[in-house]
Amino acid sequence: MNDMLGGERVLRVNWLPGSDRLVGRCHCGAETEAEDPVQMWEWLLAHPDHSAGGAGSPDPVGELPPPPAHVITDPAVVRSRTPVLV
Amino acid sequence: MTSIVRNQWYVAAYGREVGRELFSRTVCGESILFWRTEAGDVTAMSDRCVHRRFPLSQAPSHLVGDAVVCGYHGFTYGADGGCVAVPGQTRVPRTARLKAYPVVEQDSFVWVFIGEAEKAEVTAIPRAPWLDQEGWTTVSGMEPLAARASLLVDNLMDLSHETYLHGGYIGTPEVAETPITTEVDDEAGIVYVSRHMADAECPPFYATSTGLQGRITRWQDIEFVPPCLYKLHSRIAPVGSVPNPDGTDPDAFHVEVVYAITPETESSTHDFWAVARDFALDDEGVSAFLRENNRTVVLQDVVALDVLEQVLAGEPDGYQELSINIDTGGLAARRLIARLAGEGAGVAPAVGR
């Protein structure tokens, strides 16, 4: 797609059609690929010190820890979301 | 810590809401009184009488010419917020004055500057010219949102949610399926997110208003000027149609969807919405349809975000979320807002998570 903003200090992230990949381009010309937008912005915003290894690492492989419980601190929220049984 | 960005212009009202009746709205936690002078200029000042704190918007407070008379004991204030008369004595205490706010009427909105008033002049007011321009017809409204402003920013920056939350109105499968391009102009402070669908289903919102049948080309170009003004440049055209090299675009229908996201408090927001179109300009049926439908869509977001605010408020700090490609623009918007919030405080913003 065409560039839409014409400024001197524009950072661009293109999501490659037909893939899950993001391509990021800094106004200095540095470019990288990633598949996580948080890591992509970190890489772009590091300008002028873009890390040579690219933007972060792909999803970890191997065993993951079990997902955490969703903890609620406010009892009012628990009550307001408990359906009333009639 | 506050999430509200200060030293910025915010939309406080539509111009049509402010007249010769006293009008009050809370903006960024500050209760502000608005009224029009006899010459037609909008004024903005604090909505609390300095005497015993009675709200000046509360009857029987009232206007007499270009002065507000407090309905409790009669302290009287001029258009600049200065007290001009108190009851029973001729001496008016020097400290009897209301905070006056810089205020500008532009693009159908009343903009008010929240922060140190001397910074107002050097701070740009973002533009949405279509809302008050020859060749365009606009419908608009405002819905109260019981959620923090950042939730509405997240919502609007990622339109893939249309497919799920607004199916049957503006959402079709292609919205969530089509990749986006995200650009950030750090100097100008703009986030731009493009989603160009070359061959898409036409949702009822556009089929009914444009009369286009069958598949369409649908472009969504978001231009967000943090912290407050969001513009969606929407282009609807027959499949295969592109604008001419000279920029003219006779086969397309253009809709400018504008949101002004104004914090009311830390956890509530004024959700101003406007839909401007460059076709069927005098067709009241199209206006009524777009007004009703866009309001319905806005209320679908309001319901979802009100629930989300309750849930977030009832969670411990530091909850986890997960971002994927669709969030690229929303993350960029968060970072620019954090930067604005940090300016003046001398704090470097963290990367949006």
Ligand code: FES
């Ligand atoms: S899919 Fe976004 S909150 Fe569930």
Ligand SMILES: [Fe+2]
């Ligand atoms: Fe929405």
Ligand SMILES: [Zn+2]
């Ligand atoms: Zn760079």
